[in-house]
Amino acid sequence: MGASTLAPGLAPGLAIGLLVALGAPHDAGFLQDPAAVAGQERPLPAAERAAIDLWESGQRLAAIEALASARSEGAVADPAAATERLGTWLMRVHRYSGALEALESLGAAADRLRGEALYALTRYDEALRYLDPADPDHVLLRVDAFEALGRLEEAGAELERAGAVLGAEDPRLASFEGRRLAREGRFAEAEERFRVALASNPIDQRARFGLGRALLQLGQREEGMAVLAEHRLFVPLIDALEFAGQSLDLAPFHAPNHAALGDAQLAVGLLDAAEASYLRATELATDDEASPVALRLARFLEEQRTRPVDAIAALQRAFERVRDVRLAVRAGDVALRCGRADLARTWFERGLELRPGDAVIESRLAAARDREQP
Numbered sequence: 001m002g003a004s005t006l007a008p009g010l011a012p013g014l015a016i017g018l019l020v021a022l023g024a025p026h027d028a029g030f031l032q033d034p035a036a037v038a039g040q041e042r043p044l045p046a047a048e049r050a051a052i053d054l055w056e057s058g059q060r061l062a063a064i065e066a067l068a069s070a071r072s073e074g075a076v077a078d079p080a081a082a083t084e085r086l087g088t089w090l091m092r093v094h095r096y097s098g099a100l101e102a103l104e105s106l107g108a109a110a111d112r113l114r115g116e117a118l119y120a121l122t123r124y125d126e127a128l129r130y131l132d133p134a135d136p137d138h139v140l141l142r143v144d145a146f147e148a149l150g151r152l153e154e155a156g157a158e159l160e161r162a163g164a165v166l167g168a169e170d171p172r173l174a175s176f177e178g179r180r181l182a183r184e185g186r187f188a189e190a191e192e193r194f195r196v197a198l199a200s201n202p203i204d205q206r207a208r209f210g211l212g213r214a215l216l217q218l219g220q221r222e223e224g225m226a227v228l229a230e231h232r233l234f235v236p237l238i239d240a241l242e243f244a245g246q247s248l249d250l251a252p253f254h255a256p257n258h259a260a261l262g263d264a265q266l267a268v269g270l271l272d273a274a275e276a277s278y279l280r281a282t283e284l285a286t287d288d289e290a291s292p293v294a295l296r297l298a299r300f301l302e303e304q305r306t307r308p309v310d311a312i313a314a315l316q317r318a319f320e321r322v323r324d325v326r327l328a329v330r331a332g333d334v335a336l337r338c339g340r341a342d343l344a345r346t347w348f349e350r351g352l353e354l355r356p357g358d359a360v361i362e363s364r365l366a367a368a369r370d371r372e373q374p
Contacts, residue, residue, distance in 0.1 A: 047075040048082060055089060058253035064089050068102075080106060087113050093249055096120045116141075124148050133158065139165045143176050156180055171200035175207040182210055187217040203241070203268050205234060240264045255285040259293050262300070271304055282314065287322050294318035295330055308338040325354040325361075332364060341371035 044052070047070035055063035067076075067086050076082035083106055090099035096117040103110040103117075115130030115138065124145035131138040131145070139162040146155035159176050166173060178193035191214040197207035208231045215224030241264040248257045262277030278297040285293045294314055301311040315331040318324070332347035348365035355361060 044077050045070065045075045047073070048077060058251055060089070060093050060250050060252070064093065064095075080109070084110060084113075087117075091117060091120075094120075094246055112138075119145060122148070133161055134165060136165055140172060140176065147176075147179070152183065171196060174200065175204050175210070178207060178210050178214070182214055182217075187214045190214045191218065202270070203234070203238060205231060205238060208234065234268065237264070237267045241268060253284055255281045255283075255289045255293055258284060259296055262296065266300065266304065274300065275305070282318070290318045290322045291324040291326055294327060298330060298334065302334055302337075308334050312343070319350075323354065325351050325358075328354065329361060329364065332368065336364070336368055336371065341368045344368040345372060 043049075048067065051063050051066035051070055054060075054066055064086065067082065067089065070076050071079065071082050071086060083102060087099045087103040087106075087110060090096070090102060091113060099117045100114065100121075103114055111130045112132065112135075115127050115132070118124075118127035118130065119141050128142060128145050131142050133139055133142055139158070143155050143158045143162055146152070146158055155176075159173070159180060162176070163170075163173055174193045175197035178190045178197060181187075181190035181193060191211060194207045194211035194214060197204050198211065201207070208227060212224050212227035212231060215221075215227060218224075241261075244257070244261040244264040248254075248261050251257050258277045258281035262274040262281065265271075265274035265277060278293070278300055281293045282290075282297055294317070297314045298311040301307045301314060311334050312331050315327045315334070319327040319331070328347050328351035332344040332351065335341070335344035335347060345365060345368040348361055348368055351361045352358065352365065
């Protein structure tokens with residue numbers, strides 16, 4: 001089976017929605033051609049091949065409908081493999097109940113996916129029957145499920161097992177360890193573990209909440225209240241991040257979805273992830289999408305990365321493609337702010353070529369010329 005989509009340590013049941021944000025692919029192991037048998041490949045039926053082509057082109061819901069239809073009509077090379085693929089695809093687009101239904105016929109062969117789907121649906125007691133305690137992708141889900149069910153003694157025992165499976169220094173353990181220590185009244189030790197958790201995963205809301213409560217218990221009221229206020233601030237930001245990730249799962253080659261994910265990642269401080277999302281958006285953008293995507297990337301590079309030269313380069317690449325006056329003006333503004341009045345003048349002149357007589361651009365051009373004076 002492929003790597004788990006689930007990311008424990010955020011909130012009970014919340015994990016698959018942050019798949020893209022945390023970079024845990026779920027396709028691995030499922031998208032191989034099921035017609036490959038003992039090293040021999042045989043052609044897939046046309047209907048099944050068409051469904052896979054739809055999926056690989058990013059038309060996720062259409063692919064699911066096509067594969068379900070092909071399976072029901074017997075137009076698949078290997079019914080079990082097609083069913084497994086269908087269940088995986090449904091998981092990828094957050095249709096967990098549909099995945100469970102699709103996987104019913106597979107029995108134990110689908111237990112991994114079945115456990116993950118039940119966990120995502122917050123059906124923790126049932127999920128525990130299928131989540132494998134020896135699986136590195138599942139062991140923390142089991143701890144999380146026991147906690148959610150209030151079975152804290154079992155959660156503690158499972159956490160010990162997780163340390164053996166993952167290694168005692170795995171930072172993913174820290175948030176769970178902090179909660180266990182806090183339950184035992186060991187707040188100084190809990191504080192340290194929560195800080196480790198947040199250093200590793202800055203969107204771990206339960207670690208943030210636990211840190212705030214631990215600080216209050218330790219008499220550090222001012223910092224504790226500040227951390228709890230930050231926790232409240234993050235709630236809608238995490239929701240936005242989850243929504244952006246889900247939208248991208250539905251349309252992974254849609255440039256605005258990548259840009260929206262970048263915005264959401266930026267809002268919670270995931271700067272490296274945000275930059276990667278903005279860059280991917282520029283790669284995928286159509287001519288109509290090129291300008292708004294480039295403007296967002298340029299703002300990010302200038303304001304968050306302090307890389308104005310790279311910001312101007314991003315704007316120039318887009319301008320060479322679509323010659324949008326907004327790109328020229330923004331490039332001029334960035335150049336002027338970083339002390340390149342000569343370059344700013346060039347960009348504002350390009351802007352006036354596209355929009356002759358524009359008073360706003362003319363005023364910017366005048367400012368650039370004034371700055372060029374010795």
